[in-house]
Amino acid sequence: MNRRFVTALASLLCALMLGHGAYAVQPDEVLRDPALEHRARLLSEELRCMVCQNQSIDESDAELARDLRVLVRERLVAGDSDSQVLDYIVSRYGEFVLLKPRLNLRNALLWGAPVILLLCGGAFMIGAARKKRGSEVGALTAEEKHRLDAILRKDA
Amino acid sequence: MVEIGHFALVLAFALALVQSIVPLAGARTGNELLMAVGGPVAIAGFALTALSFLVLTLAYVQSDFSVANVWENSHSLKPMLFKITGTWGNHEGSMLLWILILTFFGCLVAMFGGNLPATLRANVLAVQGWIGAAFFLFVLATSNPFARLVPAPIEGRDLNPILQDVGLAIHPPLLYLGYVGFSVCFSFAVAALIEGKIDAAWARWVRPWTLAAWVFLTGGIAMGSYWAYYELGWGGFWFWDPVENASFMPWLAGTALLHSAIVMEKRSALKIWTLLLAILTFSLSLLGTFLVRSGVLTSVHAFATDPSRGIFILCILILFIGGSLALFALRAGSLASGGMFQPISREGALVLNNLFLTTATATVLIGTLYPLVLEAISGDKISVGAPFFNLTFGALMVPLLVVVPFGPLLAWKRGDIYGAAQRLMTAFAAALLAVLVTMVFIDGASVFASLGIGLGFWLIVGALVDLALKSGVGNVAAGVAFRRFRGLPRSMFGTALAHLGVGLTVLGVVGVVSFETEKILAMQPGETVEISGYTLRFDGLHPFQGPNFTEDRGRFELLDEDGSVSAQIISSKRFYPARQMPTTEAGIKTMGFSQLYISLGDETPDGVVVRLWWKPMVTLIWLGALVMMVGGTVSLTDRRLRVGAPSRRARQGADKTRPATI
Amino acid sequence: MVFWFFAALLTLGASLAVLLPLANRPKSLAAGSSHDIEVYRDQLAELDRDALRGLIRPEDAEQAKTEIARRIIRAGGEEPLASTQSWALAGRGLGAVAVLAVPLISWGLYAVIGSPDLPSQSLQERLAQNPSDSSVDDLIARAEGHLAENPEDGRGWDVLAPIYLRLGRFDEAATAYRNATRLQGSTAIRAAGLGEALTNAGSGVVSADAQLAFEQALVLDKDQPKAKFYLATALVQDGKSAEAIKAWEAMLTDLPDNSPWREPVSQALAENTSRVTASSTDTGTPSPTTDNIDAAAAMAPADRNSMIETMVAGLDEKLRQNPSDPEGWMRLMRSYVVLGRAGEARAALDRGLAALGATSDDGRKFAEFAATLGLSATE
Structure with missing residues (x-):
């Protein structure tokens, strides 16, 4: 199996999951505090699902995306500001995770x-x-x- | 029969080679006979390609699995409609469709190009021939749809249910009609560069092609967007996916071309720029084809592992884009510049439009390619996604849209911006009213959202005001105004309709982005949920057996205030056993311009996961595109676009209106 | 032949498309500037209309007209295009080359990449051929096509099922057997076939469903060899190699000499006998099977326990689905005793007695066995 095939397969899998029932945010992930949840959703839209093609974690239902969503919410509940949450996630996953690249050289x-x-x-x-x-x-x-x-x- | 199709394709390639050399040689040496070869050869080339495409379609219809392409992409149990549309639902078939449309446009130039100067026509056909020859060679060498299998397998491999959709079946041909339609503009531009002069009528010949291509591309993009909206199951309508960007960039550049060609046609100004835009627009179409077909989007490495097709298209890309730009650099200086105009004038407004549209095109292009280039150069991986594009593209579009209504109200050569502003008071008042109403009556409306709604109304009312003013409403009696209204040139209606369509789309986008509401919850049968004032009762999941799938249908009942059922919405999860593939069918209920959108998730102990959206004004997004298409089509019928031939009739018509003042 | 005829016709047409324009007499071309002047004329007229509508100020219109007028004067001065005589010969040469190139390139290229001798093979035509000319694949496709249209044709399913089985398409074979049984009723052969399909689909493991099918086959025909064979295999899976060997030995004595089952049975017998003697395990010892024990011995204690737990749970589940198995009940109860889970052992005893009937022969034997383990029914 060459690499191209594997990538194609991975994207196909993502597409399949798209077509599948379980979309993105699940009821059990939703935070009680609506303001906090709103922030979480906005942040989720800026973070990339690393195993999919061009999907934010808010849209994806890959396992990894779910983990990231939960992580974002955990940090928010812990009292992080939006930029702190992003910094934390970038420190763990690298800049690739940001859908809006940072302004740097x-x-x-x-x-x-x-x-x-x-x-x-x-x-x-x-x-x-x-x-x-x-x-x-x-x-x-x-x-x-x-x-x-x-x-x-x-x-x- | 199959081999006849294969042979016809090879023969069409041979004709494309003749077409790319003989008329050009004729035009260079002034040999009419050689130039005249272009027309019949282009027509014959189209006929052969059409035959070839027909044969491939027939192979799909008859499930001829001795054709490798049919075996890989079809199945004897597919519904007939999807057997036919399956012809272009794969790489090889879609490339054949691409060429079919290319030769079709070549054929149109040959048939309706009688009023072109002979050399220009010969050169245009030759350039079309180059493009054709390159893609014929690409198909024959790397993507031959007529490759055979011995012995023939007994059953095909594909029944992909996601692709069995009418929307997806019409989407590629429309998109290609747009992409490839711009090839004619490209050929005209290169032909003019080869000749070293641009005829006065050049823009008049190019504009209808641009308009037609633009109308098709608008339709193709809108259809793709609507397909994603209802099929992918979370109601997004635009994702800034590289594949989408690939079709959006030619659209943006084509829109700019459409506007700059007006200036060129009316004032013979902006010649060089229009030529460049024509080249760039088709180059972006080629780039789109390359991005989608080479696999480079998945990963730079994926491209490097299986490069034959990608490299081939890349070579075509470099040859055509590089070649035409080099020719441009060489010849552009020799082209005479045209009429004068003040910065504040109709021409000036159109130039401003071009400035913003091309910058927007460049932004999308850079955003799409930057991660690829960065990864190729430094190995660093970054992502450029929707948040980036929304910010940058949005920032570029807002000022452009604000000045749109001014454009048609400014006079040619020297405009009066204060006069135009005064005449737009009605539109401004309407927009202001819309902003205030939004802020006061809609809970949680942000300032931005309200201004966005105002912008939509500004565009819509502005377009209507333009038509009203031109027919003299308010200045003359109603009867006279109506007569004048009917007498307005079609192109004015076209302009107004297209701008109105943009306004509708803006309203739809702002509406759904700012005021959409969403609920995610697990529901048990009998439970009710309220969203944006609508009460829905979940009636439970009901199994259903389709022709080639099984389905869990979630039934939702829309309840009136008194609790009676006013409508039913069915949202389901399907399973196609042949491919072991699940799909979702979102439940959509349209109310006015807005929609309720329901999709089902997994079953959990607490009930079925249900996601509900209220999408206000969402249908305006596509309705706006439709109105834009109508505008383009109306403009296409304007008589002005048919002038340019020294024919008897046209001369008489011109005499009648000939000014006596010179 | 037909292909060559059409190919020649197409080539002729294509060559004519090149040849005919070349054979024409040269017409005189309109002057290069006449197109331009026509457009300028229209632009002048349009300017007047625009001025009337107020789209351009009169003085600007006048300016624009002057611009256009200058262009007209410039265009009017251009000479009409003239054919350069010196190129005429080269032009004729190029024309000839082009006419020749069409057949040469197309036939040459097609000779390399085409397959002119390969006819089209539409599925319908292939299925309409005389059956004796068709390959097995064709026949199957034909049958599938027929059954897709007439899914209620039990005989069709009956014919197709064993073919699928032989071709290794086990899932489809199972479906076909089930459909045949549904439509034509149950026979020993169909039931045994279903069992075989299910077993092979599960890569050789006799599942509860398969076992049920084999037992059903034996009810219908107590000598059904396939069912007997696979049931014995199931015994091995359950760790009852001795019983399995006994069953196979019995089969060997009963089977007629020309039975195709003699060979697989003797083979299975040979394999299992050697294994049993090699491991010298007490054949009466309940599961796990010898292989599993070997594996378990090599495991860490925690892993071993979990493996045993899994197997016991599996047995428990199997008995829930198929409770009329006294041997199984004994093994389950004993396993729980060995694991030290007395409560569950007692529960197994109760469940087993309920399933087998306390007064039946099996029930009584089961109760006695329980007594040797120090258990008695709660009642």
Whole structure:
């Protein structure tokens, strides 16, 4: 069995679980405190199910996702702030687990590109507009009018 | 019979080679005979590809398992509909469909391109021929759908129930019609670069193709989104999955192209930029094909282990994108620039639209590829998912959407932004009202959510105000206004409808993202649950035997205030024994534009796990897409797009309206 | 033949698509600029309309018209496209090459990758062939197709079941036997077949279901060899090798000389006799089987205990499903005594007596056996 096959199988399994009944958050995981639970859900949406393709732990029903959801809730109950919870999870699972990568040097291009593109594009636009503004078009000369009429008549 | 299909495919490849060389040589040397070869060859190539595709479909219908592709992807007990749609439900078949659509567009250019200048037509057909030849070769060399098996197995291998769905069956052809439709724009762009000049009519010829492709792509994306919504069972409608992004990027770039082509067509300005966009849009379509077909998305390593197909598409990608961009760099400078305009003008608004749309395209592209590139370079693995895209894409879209209603109200060349703002007062008042109503009457509505609703109304009312103003409502008598309204060019209706559709989609997205409610609980038969003012009673699980599956049907009754049953909703868990595969069928009840969405989980000692959602205004998301498609189609029928041929009739028509003032 | 005919026809058509345009007389092309002028003309007209609607200010419209006018003048000055004579010959050469390339490339490439001699094989046609020409696979497919349409055809299931069994498709064989039994009634052969299918599906372990099927077969035909054979195998599984050997020996004496069962029986007999003597275990000793004991001896004590527990629990469960087994009850009770779980041993005694009937022969024997272990019924 080559590796590609294994990955394909893994993603298929995830897809199967998607199709299966047990979705994501189970009733027994839900916290009593609605405010805390709301925070837990928001955090879950930012964390990746590591064994699935592009799914947050909030959507996935893989075992590992469940463990992570429970872990998030445990930390919240213990009184962690949102960023503390994320830090804790990243310290255990690495940055791969974050669906929104952190703003650091390695990801500078990722976060910076839209801003840079927008600024450069905007600057180019304004520059082009400035350059063009001065050049008004002068009216047609008599000779031009004559040629124009000739062309339009010949072609009609 | 099967071998006839195989042979037709090989023959079509040979014709594609002829098509890619002969007309081009004719155009370079001014040889009309050689140029004229392009048309018939393109038509014959399409006929042969269609024959080949038909033969493959027939093999599916007849369950001819001597064809390896049929054996791997079909089963004699599949329902007939899914035997047919199974033809393109796999890699080889879908690539054949891709080529079929490509040759179809080539054939259309050949048949309806009579009003094109001969050299341009020859060059366009030649470029179509290059793309065709490359993909024919790809299919024949790495993904031949006609590979045979001896001896033939007696039964096929696939009955995958998840793929047996009408939505999923129509989705790929629509998507491909969009993807591949942009190939015509690409061919026109490259043909213009080869000639070194852009005809005045270039944009008029390109715009209908762009519009058609855009309409199909919009439909394809919307359909895929709705399929995921009802089939995957948790009611998400967009996941920023790389596969989705692959189809979304050409859509964004295509939308930009659609707008910049207007400027080019009306004012002969933005030529170079439009050309570049045409190239980029199809390049993104190719990139999408590469991403989905090569397996590179699963993992960079997966791609490296079985690279033949991936490498092949990568080569096609580099050849076409690199080649066309190099040609662009070489020739773009020689293209004359066009008419003048002030920054505040219709043209300026369209340029602004392009700035935001292309930046958004680039953002999605970088977000999709960044993890792959980073892993390939440094081995570090990071994830870029929905939260990233929602933030960055959202931040780019909001300013764009805010200025959308201004665009059609600004005059060409030099606009009056204060005048436009004054005329938009109605729309602004409507949006403000929507914001206030949302904040006051809906519990827990955040400021952002209310503003989002306001944005939706701003777009919708703005589009209507545009039409009303153009027909002179308020300035002239109602009868006159109505006559003027009917006399408006189709393209104006198209614009208004498409913008209105965007507004509807915005409303749907904001509604479901901000005001969705969810309940997760274990329910015993007879228990009731309340969600967003609706009371549902769980009636228990009832076993049901389907044709090729068994099913546990959870019956829910929607109760009125007096406790009587007003509707039944069935949500079920299916099991397909042939594949040992469970699926879920969500129970969906549409009320107005909103939906109740129920899906079943496992049975636990406390009862069955039930997840309930109230999804307010969710159907507007797809309804908006539908309205956009209608807008595009209406625009496509505008007479202006058919002008450009020196034909007798067109000349007479032009004479009548010919200005006497010059 | 048909294929070659069509292939030749298609090739001819494709070549003509290249040839015919080349054979035309060259027409004079419209001047390169006439298309452009047409568009400019329309743009001028459109400007007037736009100005009327207020989409552009009059003075800007005037500007735009001037821009367009200049373009028209520029376009009007262009010369119509002329064919370069010097290339005419090369063009004709290229045309000839193109016409030839179509058949050459297509036939050449197809010769490499195609299989022209392989006919289509639609499933329906394959099934409609004369049965004597068909392979076993074809026949099965035909039968499956028939049964998919007529699932109530018991005879069909009856025919298909043993074929599945021989092909190693045990789950399907079990389904087929069950369907045949449901539709045609129970016979010793069907019951034994079902048992065999279930046993093989469970990779050789005689499950409770299988045992039930074999017992059913023996009720219908007390000499059914397959059922006897597998029931003896089940005895080995339960650790009663001695009884199994006895059963097989009895089979050997009863079976006719030409019976196909003689060989498997003697083989099983040979294997088990040697094993029993080698381990020299008291054949009366209840489960676990000798193999299991060997395995257990090598285990850590905790693991060993859990293994024994599992086996006892399994036996208990089996007796719940199939309580008319005096031997089983004795073994269960004894196991509990050995494990020191007196309460459960007593419960097993009570349950066994209830199942076997306290007054029946088996019941009395069971009670006596209990007494030797120091147990008596609670009643």
